[in-house]
Amino acid sequence: MLSNADIQTLSGQADAAAARRDLPAAAAMLAELAAYDPGDAVTWKKLAAIHRALGRSEDAMIAIGHALAIEPRDPLSLLLKAGLIEAKGDDAEEPYRAALSLIDEPDAAPPALRARLEHARRYCDTAHRSRTVRLSGIAASEIDRLGCTREECARIDAFVLGIADAVSPVLPMLSRHAYHDSATFAGLVAVARGHAALTVEYLRLLADDAMAAVPYVDHPTDVPLDQWVDLNRSRQWSAAHLWRGGGIVRGNADRCPATVEAFAALPTPVIGGRSPNLMFSILAPHTHIPPHVGVTNVRLVVHIPLIIPEDCSLTVGGERRGWMLGEAIVFDDTIEHEAVNDSDDTRVVLIGDLWHPDLSARERTVLHALMA
Template sequence: MSTPPEHSLEIHRTIARQHAQRGELDAAEKSFLSLLDRQPQDVEALTFVADRQSARGEHAAAIQRLRIAVQVQRAEPAVWVQLASAQLAMGDFAAAATNFQCALSLAPRMFVARLQLGIALEQLGQSHEALKAYFMAIESARALGRWLDDATTAPALRHLVKYAVNYVNAGRHDLFRRALDPLRERYGSTELTRVERSLAIYFFEQPANIPDPRQKPKFLYFPDIASQPYYPRKHFPWLETLEAATATVRDELRAVLAEGSLEAFLGNTPAPTGQGMLRSSSDQEPAWDAYFFYRHGERYDEHCARCPQTTALLDALPLVRIRDHAPETLFSVLSPGTHILPHTGVTNTRLVTHLPLIVPPDCAIRVGGVEHVWQEGRCVTFDDTYEHEAWNRSEQTRVVLILDSWHPDLSEVERAAVTDLVEAIGDFNQSCEIPVAPN
């Protein structure tokens, strides 16, 4: 009795795999070629033989086989990567870039493939797209503990990874410095000296030399300006106008609270507890809620319309205004028993002001180790790059109006420069966000 065809195929496959496992690659290739004689679209055989052909420099033959393989398994990213890698080796950079992108659309966190995409794009003269590809590859790898140093980088990739890191550092530095060119041309380099130093610190080209070790900005440190947890009122003449409107603002707040239209400050996920951002001193879940007028620079039109007098007041103040970043203005609502654990802010270029509206007993904020007890209608301004925390140990709700304003030591030119710089950094980072893989 003859052997069924499907059994014959599996015999060839088994023999080929056994040869491959023993390192007998020529014999394995021969067995897979025999399998392909019977089943020309077998992806395992196609990719193995193509890999052997690429190793011999027979890239055209490998590409021919891999084109068949991707038609059979279009949803398999590894096959697209193998095809693109062969095209890259052959110098067909346009085809390689297209097929690396196909692979990454299926598996966005394949950082080696994205590194190779960067090579193809650079060879095509698409320097900015190459910059993004290299940056995304490095960030993806480092998020998994890879490419941090030689020990976490495969030997075969070390030279290329170092090249990509240098390319990214130079490219981002040039991109962000060019964002300041219009102001540099208009006002001269001297006016931007501190901004240039801030950028150098951002790139770890200069030490920050922060005078107060309690200050720990997470994003952008601006040098040679005052550093202190709390700031005296004399720097902010507009505080009196804000405080004079306390009763009006509180009336609009009470209407908002009655509607129950708040959202969790920390997002839609359940408030983190334990080692997270919030703790509770009672049996109730901790809650830090918000009613935003602006968040990350985005205006909440419905909320602004609901509180017209508060909005008019805020719109008249010298708030930080940076596209997609600032201002951030809101009613901050801290539920009974809730403790916001110590944390630090992103930059010392801006300061945070609280207008306390509803303050029961046993509520306070601590900034840089210095405790402050809110007083209704009396503003407090602080630098949130100092470690700070807040708590409500009462059985009632605490509410403050929060807003951010420029650090008073920044000149108008420096404020404009920080705005342009942060927008440039933000735009680049947003363009490099890793998409979510399809289901």
């Protein structure tokens, strides 16, 4: 076991080895320190930098991942991660943007850091211009082909600006309500009234395959978890996915044909890599899904209640409602929302997504092309 004096000595020797460019020796000593104290983010950052200098990009990425798991909002670690990603030729915009957002006064930063921040800005600006040109071209082509109206063009242009700026596009031109009338969506009332058949398929699915449901929240450890700390990779909130991010989950969906068919008749967005989404959402007893918001209001979220104990509720925009069998709930998840199961039993709802009813068929076609 290393004493505090041993740790200080080894750390100093590692720094000295790095200073004289004996990088293999520095890496070996830093690796020893990291193994002894894996919670020291500074050691992991130093080790990542040494691995990068030695050309060991995979080892550097592993080390910086450990550093970010400890300090997910450290701008220096984010810059190093972004640089490693960029060097591989992959898209590094997200970590560069995250690092830039965390520096309050970039002009006051040390010269070496200022240079890295300026590189990050140039990288993000270039990505933004390229994305804007590409998306604007797609939108213009689709608008011309479909003959969109002036109002449709305005909404499409606003959507292009939102995704070009690398933010989630929330369109104020669409009607914004915490809850929407389920009768607005053709066929939805009938689906909700047919909940018994959907519940049978859910129960059969979990009886046949207990692992059909997985933790709904599954974030990497090197990103800020904030409100998801308690639920990350937890079965307190799990989901049995039938469609996920635009792809059918074959094993689960095959066992639930009536459920899949019921949603196939609804106005569900079909967007490569994004939608449809359809899942049984399973909330364990005495579990709280904390307040959070979704990505865009061009699609809404629908809940079909299946197994609803007492003391369960959904709150959207401060308005609390309970689920009732036979009645669908449709809401705008870009408005802050949360859910709670205060009972001693499991709550199950079927969750899917629907196009916002204000969007015309032409607009949906263009948005499909843009998001794909």
